[in-house]
Amino acid sequence: MDLKVNIQRDLWEAIEKNYENESYSSAILDTIHVLTDTIRNKTGLEGDGASLIGQAFSGDNPKIQINKLQTESEKNIQRGMQELLRGLYTAIRNPRSHDKHSDSKAEADAIIYFIDYLLKIINKSRMNFEEATFLNRIFEKYYVKTAEYSKLLVDEIPIRQRTGIAIAVILQRKKGDIYNLGYFIEALFDKLEDIEIFQVYKVISEELKYTDSDESIRTILHIAPAKYWSKVDKVVKIRIENLLFENVKSGKYDTSNKKCRFGSLGTWIKTEHLLNFEHINQWTTMIVDKLRNGDVEEKAYIQTYLWNIICEANKENINYSLKYYFSEGLKNENKEIVGKLEFQIMFEEHHPWWKVFEEELKKYPEILNTQFL
Incomplete structure (x- = not known):
């Protein structure tokens, strides 16, 4: 009987080289390697040998079920399969892995045919x-x-x-x-x-x-997850960031209807996206400019969707345009801007911006006092 045409094609391809070279013991080991990989791939387990078989086939709810496990006979078949497979590793693989062995073609054929039979059963089995x-x-x-x-x-x-x-x-x-x-x-x-x-x-x-x-x-x-944004292929990443940039640049929010009229895609950007964007400084400058010089709806858009995340993204290394925005607001006693800065830093005693705006904040003892509450 021709082994090549009577076993599964994938199995033959895995053992062909050693078998044709008459390295029959190595061909047997190749066969058991296919068996191991089949069980691992079917179950997701990483074990080996008897341990792998126990994890895959044992218990009341095994990962690989040969049958429905409803009758005592079916349960016996499941246990028998487990014992057969354990035996293969103990009696067939291990001696050939650890000691010099020289199998004949007839011995190899018998073992390979038997493992091919077991593989067919496993391939047809149910998975939990x-x-x-x-x-x-x-x-x-x-x-x-x-x-x-x-x-x-x-x-x-x-x-x-x-x-x-x-x-x-x-x-x-x-x-x-x-x-x-x-x-x-x-x-x-x-x-x-x-x-x-x-x-x-x-x-x-x-x-x-x-x-x-x-x-x-x-x-x-x-x-x-936004923290992995940098793993997007760079050419794709740059393109999408540019698309998002233009989307945010056009953003408007209708406060009377509480609806985003333009720039809805940009509202899905998170702080960790911005931190992984190629040009965070350009983003910060654009957002601050929109807040300073935009119309009512543009300012509302930034305030509603992007203000807190752009501040968070600039927390450790504040962009010049955002720093200037706050500095001028503090110097000019602009209540709105002063309030925005206070909101960003008042709950963190060691927020970096306490140091950044140390001189300007001297005019605001009521804010400085909150640092020590």
């Missing part, structure tokens, strides 16, 4: 974690908007499948509640490694690469 079923829970209307609920959901995802789930949510974001998705993605990113976050942001960059759709950009701005 099914991506489509899990995603339905993320997009359902009864999602609980809390960090705790989101963390508990994330804990259910097998480690190896976390990146795939993050990408699936990003790609399907328009069909869900972005506030729910924001909670979920934040909890999920806390579990991802740097390389996994990089992979997700490659997808995000592709999503943003050509779009000028407010919905496409808005949903990304809200769902993807």
Whole structure:
């Protein structure tokens, strides 16, 4: 019987080189390596050998279920599969990994055929974690908007499948509640490694690469954690930031109707976005100029949506235009500007701006006194 045509193609491709070179013991090890990877990929587990088998197949609710586990016979089959797989590592793999071994072609064929049979059973088995079923829970209307609920959901995802789930949510974001998705993605990113976050942001960059759709950009701005904005491909990042800049520049807010008339996309920008923007000084200058020289609706737009975040973004290293805005206001005793500065610093004894405006604030003992309350 020709092994090549009677086992699964993926398995043959993995063992072909050693098998054709008559390195039969190595071909057997290649086969068990495929078995290990199959179990890891199916479960998301990172273990090896008997430990991996125990994690994947044992317990009342195993990660891999060979059958429905309803009858005693079905439970026995599950246990038997677990014992067979443990035995493969103990009796077949370990001796060949640790000692010199020389298997014949007949011995290799018998072992490889048997592992191929086990792989077919595993490939047909049920998984406790099914991506489509899990995603339905993320997009359902009864999602609980809390960090705790989101963390508990994330804990259910097998480690190896976390990146795939993050990408699936990003790609399907328009069909869900972005506030729910924001909670979920934040909890999920806390579990991802740097390389996994990089992979997700490659997808995000592709999503943003050509779009000028407010919905496409808005949903990304809200769902993807702002602190990782710098991970967007630079050419895409610069383009989107320019688009946002022009959007904010046109922004107007109708105070009588309490509606944003222009610049709605810019209202989704967060402090951490600004901190990761390429040209934070240009942003600060534009926003301050809009506040100083704009019409009523332009000033209202900045005050309503961007004032606090631009101040926060300039907290540690204040831009000249914003510093000048406050300095002139303090010197001229402009009550509105004085009030704005007081609001920014009064709750933080060590806010950097106490030092920045130390001289000007000497005229305002009532504000200085709040520093020591």
